Amino acid sequence: MNALAISIIIVGILLVIAYFAYYAFFQTTQTKTEEANLSKQSEELIEQEIENYVNNITEQEIEQLLTS
Amino acid sequence: MSRKNVISLLVIIASLAIIAPIGLSQLSMGQNLPKPVISKMAVLGNGIAINPNDLTDFKLVRAGIATVKLHFMGEERSITKGIIFLDQDRYVVNNIEFGNETIDAKLFVNGTEVGSLHLELTLKGNKGVWVGDISVNGETYKIYITDVKRKFQPSEVKEKISEFCKEHPAECVKNAKGIASAYCEKNPTDPSCREKIANYCKDHPKDQRCVALQKVYCLKHFEDQRCREFYSEYCEKNKESMFCNAFKVRATQKFCKNHPNARICKALQIERKLHFCLENPNSPECQQMIEIAKKNKKKFEEKAKLAVYCAYHQNETKCQEFCEVYPLACKQIPKLISVFNKTGIKGIKLPTHLTIPRGRR
Structure with a gap:
């Protein structure tokens, strides 16, 4: 095997390492994005629940709370 | 390895390194996340x-x-x-x-x-x-x-019943008699059985068997507002239910430990002690209940008698709920009776013509 072939193999190995490093970085970024998405979606869902089920408190309810 | 082969290999590796992440990235960007x-x-x-x-x-x-x-x-x-x-x-x-x-x-x-x-x-x-x-x-x-009033939605009923049936397959099949087949009664752990029960309850959440499943599930999950809402509604209609007493005691357990003098905790004092002894008939702390019961015989009498009666007559309609709520009390009847006897309340003993079945001694 001549020197050129050895150089090419070394470059190939370096490229593979770079690929895995890049992939790992990509995965981490993707996970972070997913987590951020999930977090945002969760907030939206909870806010929607508040919107749908929780009305502004009424005077009667305040009175009930204060006198209980 | 020939020079030509090395170059081919290199080209393949390089293509992979460049194309794969881009492809994955596009896949991820193009994909809609499912709704939580x-x-x-x-x-x-x-x-x-x-x-x-x-x-x-x-x-x-x-x-x-x-x-x-x-x-x-x-x-x-x-x-x-x-x-x-x-x-x-x-x-x-x-x-x-x-x-x-x-x-x-x-x-x-x-x-x-x-x-x-x-x-x-x-x-x-x-x-x-x-x-x-x-x-x-x-x-x-x-x-x-x-x-606020926010009940379980049908899809949520399905999810919770499926969850309950996975954790308590025998109890699930027992409560869902008739929904699942005879096969499920013999094989309660089969995932297809809980799937069938959960799907049925999604479509028929008000079916008595589905309500019964929600009742037992919710007794262990007061931290979920939908369970509290379930009990709030159920107990409006079934004030004397064993489940409702247990609901009140369990849902205030931690609060009453931190604030024993709060109004609700004082009002539930007897129930709380009774509840504790029914759940832990062997505990030495039952002595506290005995002391309270001695001082409040009138208030306590009816509850204690019902507890002992139901522990023994588990199959009677009015008692069926009792053993679901307090399974340990039903397994340790003699212990339960000996605890209640110490309260000095008359009539706690079993009727003389009845004997304690084998296996419960």
């Missing part, structure tokens, strides 16, 4: 926050704290979050820690921590109320949040 669902709705309600140092400083509260679940690429992810509105100011609730009917958390605005929250669950009538403190921007308020 609420797994546990701890808080959903409105109320008031009052500054104890300045009674004119109060804020109207709207709040929701929930665990949200999402199935993504075959993996289940869950996250616990909350939103609190104090008047019109919106706070994100994070770093949430659930205790037994307690919640501790931090409040954030635009990612910056601005305060904290501590809540304890109690009841007012059959309605859940979260009581505690909220600190925002250096001010601490007493906060009260009452549950």
Whole structure:
């Protein structure tokens, strides 16, 4: 095997390492994005629940709370 | 290895390195995330926050704290979050820690921590109320949040029943007699059985068997607002149900431990002690119940007699619920009777013509 072939193999190995490093970085970024998405979606869902089920408190309810 | 082969290999590796991440990235960007669902709705309600140092400083509260679940690429992810509105100011609730009917958390605005929250669950009538403190921007308020009416939706009934049936297959099949086949009664752990039961209950949430399943599930999950709502409604119609007494005691357990002199805790004092001894008939702490029962014979008599009667007559209609709520008491009848006998209440003993069945001695 001549020197050129050895150089090419070394470059190939370096490229593979770079690929895995890049992939790992990509995965981490993707996970972070997913987590951020999930977090945002969760907030939206909870806010929607508040919107749908929780009305502004009424005077009667305040009175009930204060006198209980 | 020939020069030509090495170059080919290199080209393949290089292509992989460049194309794969780009491809994956595009796949991820192009894919719509599935809609998350609420797994546990701890808080959903409105109320008031009052500054104890300045009674004119109060804020109207709207709040929701929930665990949200999402199935993504075959993996289940869950996250616990909350939103609190104090008047019109919106706070994100994070770093949430659930205790037994307690919640501790931090409040954030635009990612910056601005305060904290501590809540304890109690009841007012059959309605859940979260009581505690909220600190925002250096001010601490007493906060009260009452549950709103938010029932389980049919898809949520399905999910919760499926969850319950996975954890308690025998109890599930027993309560769902007739929904699943005879095969399921013999093989309660078969996933297709719980699937069938859960699907049926999704379509028929008001079917008595589905209600029974929700009842036993919810007895162990008061931290979920939808369960409290279930019991609130159920106990309006079934005031004398064993489940309703257990609901009141269990849902206020932690609160009453921290605030034994609170009105609701004093009112439930006998029930709480009785409940404890029915759950732990061997515990030496049952002595406390005996002392209280001695002083409150009239109030206690009926409950104690019913407990012993039902522990023995488990198949009678009026007693069926008893052993579902207090399985240990039903397994240790002699112990239960000996505890109640010490209260000095007459008539606790078993009728003389009855004997304790084998296996329960």
